[in-house]
Amino acid sequence: MKLFGSLTSPFVRKVRIVAIEKRLDLELMVDDVWGPESKLGDINPLAKVPTLLVDDTAVYDSAVIVEYLDARAPTHKLVPDGNRDRTAVRTLESLADGLCDAAITMMLEKRFHPGEMLSEAWMERQAAKVDRALARMSHTLEKRQWMHGNSYTLADIACGVALLYLELRFPENTWRTTYPNLDALCHRLMERPAFASTKP
Ligand SMILES: N[C@@H](CCC(=O)N[C@@H](CS)C(=O)NCC(=O)O)C(=O)O
Structure with missing residues (x-):
């Protein structure tokens, strides 16, 4: 493939x-x-x-x-089978992908509409999506190890990737200190070879 x-x-x-x-x-x-x-x-x-x-x-x-x-591949299922669990994991994936979409939109706005052409209202709208998505991720994780249930799923992969992307493009964002549980999640994820070997 x-x-x-x-x-x-x-x-x-x-x-x-x-x-x-x-x-x-x-x-x-x-x-x-x-x-x-x-x-x-x-x-x-x-x-x-x-x-x-x-x-x-x-x-x-x-x-x-x-x-x-x-x-x-049947090994190591990353999306659970049950309808409720699967929907919860896929919704967290959508939340993470949406955070990325908003961050990318802000980057593109700066690239294609530099200087006075930049729309502050559009940037603020995207920034608010990022802020709410971070708060929702942190609230969902609480003090647990993984985003959904007791095991590593696609929700952890999607959220971890989104957080690390935000850090790459907007290093000034303070999510690691505002949400220590998300910071801890990312440390846990970076211990996995799959995360470490795909670091941009
Ligand atoms: N919803 C799509 C988003 C993919 C996406 O936006 N990819 C960006 C790169 S991060 C891209 O290819 N952009 C080129 C374009 O929009 O023309 C997915 O999950 O695959």
């Missing part, structure tokens, strides 16, 4: 971590989606990473890819 992706995209990192945890081999095809040479639009009309190529079929987006990978 070939995974088209960049080394900094949080969505790509989520997929790579899931593949490592599931002991599945992915060949990473590094693609700069923003660059003029990218041909990704030929296989994924949305021209977004991650895109997984399984035989000749393109699979996207990251939530669909991780569902495919989790079902492909």
